Amino acid sequence: MAKPLPVVLIPGLNCSARLYAEQIPALWRFGPVQLADHTRDDSMDAIAKYILAAAPPRFALAGLSMGGYIALTIVRHAPERVQRLALLDTSARPETPEQTARRKPQIALAEAGRFAEVPALQFPVFVHRNRQNDEALRERVRLMAEETGAQAFLRQQQAIMTRPDARPFLPAIKCPTLVLVGDGDELTPPALAQEIAAGVTGSRLVVIADCGHLSTMERPDAVNRALIEWMMG
Numbered sequence: 183m184a185k186p187l188p189v190v191l192i193p194g195l196n197c198s199a200r201l202y203a204e205q206i207p208a209l210w211r212f213g214p215v216q217l218a219d220h221t222r223d224d225s226m227d228a229i230a231k232y233i234l235a236a237a238p239p240r241f242a243l244a245g246l247s248m249g250g251y252i253a254l255t256i257v258r259h260a261p262e263r264v265q266r267l268a269l270l271d272t273s274a275r276p277e278t279p280e281q282t283a284r285r286k287p288q289i290a291l292a293e294a295g296r297f298a299e300v301p302a303l304q305f306p307v308f309v310h311r312n313r314q315n316d317e318a319l320r321e322r323v324r325l326m327a328e329e330t331g332a333q334a335f336l337r338q339q340q341a342i343m344t345r346p347d348a349r350p351f352l353p354a355i356k357c358p359t360l361v362l363v364g365d366g367d368e369l370t371p372p373a374l375a376q377e378i379a380a381g382v383t384g385s386r387l388v389v390i391a392d393c394g395h396l397s398t399m400e401r402p403d404a405v406n407r408a409l410i411e412w413m414m415g
Contacts, residue, residue, distance in 0.1 A: 191249075360411075
């Protein structure tokens, strides 16, 4: 049997460990699973360094959305430590002025003590259009925000808005890489996943049907199948 390989999972913006609740049992068979803390700093480099300090010497790394931005930063800082890489519903591109403009109302709410209103604004673009009336999923998104808190959310937004362009670095990634996206992801559409997959030699692109941005919660079984293949490949 192969030597166990620890797995480090990085959540997305305003997301907690709950994002990977369905993946932990599937990945646990391959080695210890660690949920990274991405709440304490306000830059990609600082978050990456904090996670690396707590991570095992060698590990498989998966991140969704903002977690993908951080994962790309980590593999740039310590390529020898990252044995496998999974980039879920994310982008290698830097922030655009249009994206920053869309963040401003949510940032203003958090700064004004109205952070509890933010999840309702995020939900419509977080999940597939066919899942807009899924109240159980809506509640889990609200809970993740509650577990994150306003101050961590503001730090995360600052880190996202100042993230670098990771596209020039993609050809340097040499470990087995999975790029996964929901076919209905409105925040990081499939074209952005295709761009990453084209940049990372030998990577595998998986598009999940009937799925939005929160693929691990929306279509956990399909995501788990892809992650198991990634760990076994």
